[in-house]
Amino acid sequence: MVTRERPTLEAVARRAGVSRATVSRVVNGSTTVAVGIRDAVNQAVEELGYVPNQAARSLVTQRTESIALILPETASRVFSDDMFFPAVIRGVSVELEAADKQLVLMMAGSAASHDRVERYAMAGHVDGVMFASMHGADPLPGALARLGIPVVCSGRPMTPAELPVPYVDVDHIGGVVAAVRHLLGIGRRRIATIAGPQDMIAGIDRLTGYRTALQEAGLTEHVAVGDFTRESGIQAMHRLLADDPGLDAVFVASDMMAHGALQALKDAGRRIPGDVAVIGFDDFEISRLSDPPLTTVRQPIVDMGRTMARQMLGLVDDRADVPAAVVLPTELVVRASA
Amino acid sequence: MVTRERPTLEAVARRAGVSRATVSRVVNGSTTVAVGIRDAVNQAVEELGYVPNQAARSLVTQRTESIALILPETASRVFSDDMFFPAVIRGVSVELEAADKQLVLMMAGSAASHDRVERYAMAGHVDGVMFASMHGADPLPGALARLGIPVVCSGRPMTPAELPVPYVDVDHIGGVVAAVRHLLGIGRRRIATIAGPQDMIAGIDRLTGYRTALQEAGLTEHVAVGDFTRESGIQAMHRLLADDPGLDAVFVASDMMAHGALQALKDAGRRIPGDVAVIGFDDFEISRLSDPPLTTVRQPIVDMGRTMARQMLGLVDDRADVPAAVVLPTELVVRASA
DNA sequence: TTGAAAGCGCTAACAC
DNA sequence: GTGTTAGCGCTTTCAA
Numbered sequence: 001m002v003t004r005e006r007p008t009l010e011a012v013a014r015r016a017g018v019s020r021a022t023v024s025r026v027v028n029g030s031t032t033v034a035v036g037i038r039d040a041v042n043q044a045v046e047e048l049g050y051v052p053n054q055a056a057r058s059l060v061t062q063r064t065e066s067i068a069l070i071l072p073e074t075a076s077r078v079f080s081d082d083m084f085f086p087a088v089i090r091g092v093s094v095e096l097e098a099a100d101k102q103l104v105l106m107m108a109g110s111a112a113s114h115d116r117v118e119r120y121a122m123a124g125h126v127d128g129v130m131f132a133s134m135h136g137a138d139p140l141p142g143a144l145a146r147l148g149i150p151v152v153c154s155g156r157p158m159t160p161a162e163l164p165v166p167y168v169d170v171d172h173i174g175g176v177v178a179a180v181r182h183l184l185g186i187g188r189r190r191i192a193t194i195a196g197p198q199d200m201i202a203g204i205d206r207l208t209g210y211r212t213a214l215q216e217a218g219l220t221e222h223v224a225v226g227d228f229t230r231e232s233g234i235q236a237m238h239r240l241l242a243d244d245p246g247l248d249a250v251f252v253a254s255d256m257m258a259h260g261a262l263q264a265l266k267d268a269g270r271r272i273p274g275d276v277a278v279i280g281f282d283d284f285e286i287s288r289l290s291d292p293p294l295t296t297v298r299q300p301i302v303d304m305g306r307t308m309a310r311q312m313l314g315l316v317d318d319r320a321d322v323p324a325a326v327v328l329p330t331e332l333v334v335r336a337s338a
Numbered sequence: 339m340v341t342r343e344r345p346t347l348e349a350v351a352r353r354a355g356v357s358r359a360t361v362s363r364v365v366n367g368s369t370t371v372a373v374g375i376r377d378a379v380n381q382a383v384e385e386l387g388y389v390p391n392q393a394a395r396s397l398v399t400q401r402t403e404s405i406a407l408i409l410p411e412t413a414s415r416v417f418s419d420d421m422f423f424p425a426v427i428r429g430v431s432v433e434l435e436a437a438d439k440q441l442v443l444m445m446a447g448s449a450a451s452h453d454r455v456e457r458y459a460m461a462g463h464v465d466g467v468m469f470a471s472m473h474g475a476d477p478l479p480g481a482l483a484r485l486g487i488p489v490v491c492s493g494r495p496m497t498p499a500e501l502p503v504p505y506v507d508v509d510h511i512g513g514v515v516a517a518v519r520h521l522l523g524i525g526r527r528r529i530a531t532i533a534g535p536q537d538m539i540a541g542i543d544r545l546t547g548y549r550t551a552l553q554e555a556g557l558t559e560h561v562a563v564g565d566f567t568r569e570s571g572i573q574a575m576h577r578l579l580a581d582d583p584g585l586d587a588v589f590v591a592s593d594m595m596a597h598g599a600l601q602a603l604k605d606a607g608r609r610i611p612g613d614v615a616v617i618g619f620d621d622f623e624i625s626r627l628s629d630p631p632l633t634t635v636r637q638p639i640v641d642m643g644r645t646m647a648r649q650m651l652g653l654v655d656d657r658a659d660v661p662a663a664v665v666l667p668t669e670l671v672v673r674a675s676a
Numbered sequence: 677t678t679g680a681a682a683g684c685g686c687t688a689a690c691a692c
Numbered sequence: 693g694t695g696t697t698a699g700c701g702c703t704t705t706c707a708a
Contacts, residue, residue, distance in 0.1 A: 006462070006485070008685055019695045024687060032693060049485075054461040055396035056685035059700045064393070066463075075431040079424025081623060086417030086424075093413040093445060102458060105443040107431060120440060123392040124344070125404075147344070147387075285419060291629075346701055357679045362703060370677060394701035397684045 007048040016044040027052060058124070066102035067312055068126040070117055072135055074109030082228065082256045083284045084301060088132050088154060091305020099313050101127075114140070121149055127316045130308050134158070136199045141165045150315035154308045155201045156325070166315070168307040168326040172202060175297035175330030176209025179251050179279045182295070182332055184217055188249035188277055192222035194236040194261060196253040203228075206253040206281060222247065226257045233260025241268055248276055249338065255282035258294055262337070277338035292336035299330045345386040354382035365390060396462070404440035405650055406464040408455055410473055412447030420566065420594045421622045422639060426470050426492060429643020437651050439465075452478070459487055465654045468646050472496070474537045479503045488653035492646045493539050494663070504653070506645040506664040510540060513635035513668030514547025517589050517617045520633070520670055522555055526587035526615055530560035532574040532599060534591040541566075544591040544619060560585065564595045571598025579606055586614055587676065593620035596632055600675070615676035630674035637668045 013020045018037060025033050026041040033041075044050070058064050069092055071078050071085055078085045089105065096103045104126055108117045121129050121144055128150035131141055137159040145151040145163045153167040183191050193210040196203030207223065214221050224239045226232030233252060237260065240247060252258035258280030262272060270276045272292055280287060283298035307326050314322035351358045356375060363371050364379040382388070396402050407430055409416050409423055416423045427443065434441045442464055446455045459467050459482055466488035469479055475497040483489040483501045491505040521529050531548040534541030545561065552559050562577045564570030571590060575598065578585060590596035596618030600610060608614045610630055618625060621636035645664050652660035
């Protein structure tokens with residue numbers, strides 16, 4: 001590998017016949033430089049193809065101009081057919097791009113990678129860290145925050161850390177309650193649910209919403225737990241069907257699981273929504289294309305990403321207006337499946 | 339924001355009662371340190387929660403231990419329902435994780451972001467750069483390579499750069515020829531194609547394969563060009579149908595476009611494969627679940643990612659065994675649609 | 677085996 | 693306005 005010498009400030013300074021400080025000023029856009037000198041410097045920069053060494057710059061400024069987004073999941077999970085993470089990333093990208101910050105995406109599905117990420121952040125590789133989908137009571141956000149590293153989470157943290165971390169979340173419970181009420185409204189009474197993983201707020205809150213609405217109506221709960229994947233939706237639906245072959249509706253805590261449930265129901269000979277009404281949660285594009293199109297609780301995932309990124313930008317820029325919590329609304333989208 | 343002072347080598351050295359050099363040796367796993375001293379240092383590191391400052395380290399080592407993967411697409415394209423990029427990323431992740439390198443993902447769909455990426459790489463933020471899906475004759479890979487930055491591409495570069503960049507690709511033409519021959523074998527004679535974008539090797543080569551096979555059989559070409567998205571597949575299928583309502587087969591250059599074509603054909607009242615046989619290219623998971631399941635040319639996308647990452651690791655480690663080009667095989671997977 | 681010292685390339689006081 | 697200077701935190705000769 002031919003690592004051609006990259007020109008330094010020093011080289012540019014010599015060529016332009018000025019001091020390093022002056023070159024630095026020009027490169028960083030200081031206005032207190034005479035036009036003639038500025039042009040000379042710019043020309044030297046051009047001729048030499050000079051690009052500032054980021055390590056040297058970071059060493060003195062203590063800034064890297066990049067922000068990490070941690071996805072505590074394996075890469076295969078992040079990039080499965082579940083469109084959740086992609087949507088978050090998209091939202092984050094848009095905001096960071098606008099602020100000219102570099103996004104550093106990190107998957108941390110294993111304990112080892114979880115550690116790598118921790119060291120990475122602590123090594124000052126990034127100016128701030130955003131977390132996308134947290135499992136259990138992950139100590140990492142709090143730990144980083146305690147070190148003075150700006151941290152933001154998407155999804156309300158499960159345990160209130162001693163040092164509270166700003167977060168953005170959606171109104172899970174409101175959305176689910178609306179969904180269940182809709183099922184009640186169309187005359188369903190044997191309403192089951194496929195819940196999400198119970199080590200995540202999204203899984204817990206959506207189950208709470210279901211329970212709340214069912215108690216309100218004086219009906220019996222019927223719960224199977226999945227892990228947000230299509231496959232787990234299939235399995236869970238089979239269990240629910242085995243337990244209560246006469247169920248007439250199911251609220252499923254994610255669209256991917258709902259697609260699995262749809263398939264399982266069809267395989268079991270049920271008509272949708274004739275025999276069983278199905279409602280999902282997410283509103284992915286494929287949910288409009290499924291057979292039948294899926295009624296679902298829409299959550300603004302891209303907006304979550306954008307909001308989280310804006311909170312982060314507020315923190316790293318030391319602006320005071322960073323809200324400790326933002327809760328975005330959800331909305332029931334009625335299609336053919338319920 | 340409370341940026342608590344992070345401990346430095348100096349602090350650890352003082353606490354352990356040794357010199358900075360010794361701490362550095364311990365931290366970097368040098369064997370030439372007395373056991374007693376080593377333990378004392380490790381204890382001090384532990385107590386202080388010391389993590390080396392990466393900027394300082396990079397400044398002297400000229401290494402960052404991270405590798406960029408550039409996706410010359412917008413974030414919304416990368417994270418659409420097209421599973422191509424996710425699969426590449428997955429393959430890359432696996433290898434980089436194993437080598438303990440940090441993956442830095444960069445989307446560069448706009449000219450502005452293209453520039454950002456260039457400066458980022460030139461600023462020495464990463465030890466090497468991988469490109470995922472190139473459009474046209476992008477000068478960036480060659481430019482970076484000329485600066486001595488290790489570069490690898492997935493997809494054969496469109497113009498042979500003066501400084502050749504190692505790449506990995508798949509056997510597009512072989513796969514497409516097999517697909518068309520299969521169509522011929524089941525008696526189809528009015529075989530159209532929906533081609534991919536003609537500014538990408540994958541688009542060009544697959545069209546070449548189609549043309550080759552059709553000429554071989556002495557049949558007339560029938561081409562519509564899409565951009566690999568489902569939507570473009572729908573449009574292209576409509577055009578083909580308008581031009582030749584009697585076509586009895588279509589080879590589609592990507593699974594996403596093939597799904598669009600399937601939908602367009604059904605909307606036009608064609609039965610599949612009865613009236614029109616359809617073959618795609620990719621073999622995404624959803625292609626097994628479509629109606630009917632899609633016959634397709636499987637390309638090993640995850641392996642492309644892995645291979646590209648391994649080539650990169652070879653380059654940054656100055657190992658000599660980096661092949662200039664790797665071409666992975668493709669394979670026709672026959673399902674119900676053809 | 678350990679320490680002293682030089683310096684990676686840059687920014688930011690501070691002086692002029 | 694511009695130059696001088698002092699580090700940022702680390703690795704790595706070179707001596708001891």
